[in-house]
Amino acid sequence: MASLTIRKLDDALKAYLRLRSAKNGRSVEEEVRVILRELADAGTEPTEALGAGSLAVTAPAPRAASAAGGPKVTLIIGGGIAAYKALDLIRRLKERHIQVRCVLTKAAQQFVTPLAASALSHERVYTDLFDAESEFDAGHIRLARDCDLIVVAPATADLMAKMAQGHADDLATATLLAANRPILLAPAMNPLMWNNPATGRNVLQLRRDGVHTVGPNAGEMAEAGEAGVGRMAEPTEIAAAADRMLRPPQPRPLAGKRVLITAGPTHEAIDPVRYIANRSSGKQGFAIAAAARAAGAEVVLVTGPVELDDPQGIAVMRVESARDMLHRVEAALPVDVAIFAAAVADWRVASEGSQKLKKTAAGMPPLQLVENPDILATISKLKEKRPPLVIGFAAETEHLIENAKAKFARKGCDWIVANDVSPATGVMGGDRNTVHLLSREGKDVTVDSWPVMTKEEVATALVSRIARQVGTGS
Numbered sequence: 001m002a003s004l005t006i007r008k009l010d011d012a013l014k015a016y017l018r019l020r021s022a023k024n025g026r027s028v029e030e031e032v033r034v035i036l037r038e039l040a041d042a043g044t045e046p047t048e049a050l051g052a053g054s055l056a057v058t059a060p061a062p063r064a065a066s067a068a069g070g071p072k073v074t075l076i077i078g079g080g081i082a083a084y085k086a087l088d089l090i091r092r093l094k095e096r097h098i099q100v101r102c103v104l105t106k107a108a109q110q111f112v113t114p115l116a117a118s119a120l121s122h123e124r125v126y127t128d129l130f131d132a133e134s135e136f137d138a139g140h141i142r143l144a145r146d147c148d149l150i151v152v153a154p155a156t157a158d159l160m161a162k163m164a165q166g167h168a169d170d171l172a173t174a175t176l177l178a179a180n181r182p183i184l185l186a187p188a189m190n191p192l193m194w195n196n197p198a199t200g201r202n203v204l205q206l207r208r209d210g211v212h213t214v215g216p217n218a219g220e221m222a223e224a225g226e227a228g229v230g231r232m233a234e235p236t237e238i239a240a241a242a243d244r245m246l247r248p249p250q251p252r253p254l255a256g257k258r259v260l261i262t263a264g265p266t267h268e269a270i271d272p273v274r275y276i277a278n279r280s281s282g283k284q285g286f287a288i289a290a291a292a293r294a295a296g297a298e299v300v301l302v303t304g305p306v307e308l309d310d311p312q313g314i315a316v317m318r319v320e321s322a323r324d325m326l327h328r329v330e331a332a333l334p335v336d337v338a339i340f341a342a343a344v345a346d347w348r349v350a351s352e353g354s355q356k357l358k359k360t361a362a363g364m365p366p367l368q369l370v371e372n373p374d375i376l377a378t379i380s381k382l383k384e385k386r387p388p389l390v391i392g393f394a395a396e397t398e399h400l401i402e403n404a405k406a407k408f409a410r411k412g413c414d415w416i417v418a419n420d421v422s423p424a425t426g427v428m429g430g431d432r433n434t435v436h437l438l439s440r441e442g443k444d445v446t447v448d449s450w451p452v453m454t455k456e457e458v459a460t461a462l463v464s465r466i467a468r469q470v471g472t473g474s
């Protein structure tokens with residue numbers, strides 16, 4: 001069997017794979033395996049995706065649901081008696097805060113009017129492929145792309161046959177052929193038409209093409225005295241199916257796990273008005289806390305003074321000094337994972353002035369410094385209650401990996417996240433970070449270098465790695 005050498009792929013593809021693998025917390029090789037598995041599961045021939053000798057991921061990227069105003073659906077209403085239920089479907093989708101833009105086929109207009117669809121959707125309704133107003137900028141492409149999902153309800157036997165064959169002779173079929181968004185069909189037809197082998201072949205083909213279906217249900221037909229499978233699914237069912245596709249339940253691999261995170265700087269008082277501090281913003285630690293929460297963990301965040309709001313659903317403990325931070329951390333044990341992202345001051349003044357220090361003729365007051373407790377090292381070396389996974393950070397301004405390796409050996413933690421914080425990188429206080437994850441394989445230290453990412457992306461990637469180590473897989 002042929003082997004694939006990642007090194008030989010073109011640069012853009014390598015960069016894409018590196019980013020995707022880092023975000024998912026996998027090695028590049030693992031990521032390629034996952035992509036191939038996904039393609040196989042979707043029924044895509046790996047050769048189609050691989051092209052001649054190179055790896056090209058051709059599956060359309062699912063669009064993140066539009067943020068403002070909720071996700072968008074293009075609803076194509078086909079021509080069947082069930083079309084009247086499509087009006088209720090518009091309402092059901094809107095109840096779920098989904099924006100709806102309707103396309104009516106010519107046949108659909110025999111059952112419902114564009115005016116009714118427009119009144120319910122609060123949007124202009126589209127009916128004609130050759131409408132000068134909407135087609136001057138290829139409106140069918142916009143209808144196909146400027147949405148998060150296309151729903152066809154009712155999907156008639158004829159419409160599905162045209163889709164299966166790739167016809168594009170009206171606005172609905174042209175939109176469907178131009179689509180690079182997921183498609184959900186709600187078939188509706190007479191039971192004999194549904195059971196016809198031609199319809200069966202078309203439905204099979206469409207499912208192979210990645211199209212989703214909801215229904216049809218069994219029940220009475222509009223035709224007097226006829227019953228069987230062919231009734232369109234109820235609007236509430238279709239809306240629920242659309243919602244599941246638009247907002248799939250998030251995996252919660254850290255459900256049932258307790259994660260402790262330290263963040264921000266510490267302030268070490270010199271006197272009642274002055275203190276020793278550093279430039280840490282706390283953004284990376286807060287992002288990790290939010291990502292761990294999103295993964296289902298119970299999160300305890302102990303932070304030094306920062307200008308950040310409490311992330312939702314997280315118990316935040318705000319402290320000043322390294323010693324306060326250590327007390328809070330100890331009180332939070334036991335935990336399953338402890339991540340020490342705080343930039344703890346290494347030193348504090350030996351005796352804090354009870355009054356503001358004054359300038360005197362004798363010159364500067366001597367500031368004697370003593371070492372702060374090392375929270376990471378203390379927790380890593382605990383005999384009892386040591387968290388099963390302890391992660392430290394190494395913020396360095398020179399010899400990054402060398403210094404991080406030395407710190408790794410010294411602190412006794414399980415992983416170290418090393419990052420270059422020299423002023424030119426803009427990491428301190430900035431929104432992006434370039435990190436290297438140091439872990440151990442037997443006696444060897446492995447270094448995984450991640451590409452530059454936002455602090456949120458670093459957090460998500462780190463949490464995925466953590467989930468693989470300690471997660472429940474749920």
Ligand code: C5P
Pocket residue numbers: 262322340341342343344345346372373374375376377391392393394395407
């Ligand atoms: O020794 P250094 O400060 O570079 O070590 C960095 C790592 O150790 C970070 O994970 C930081 O949160 C942790 N640390 C700590 N307590 C200290 C100093 C550092 O937990 N007093």
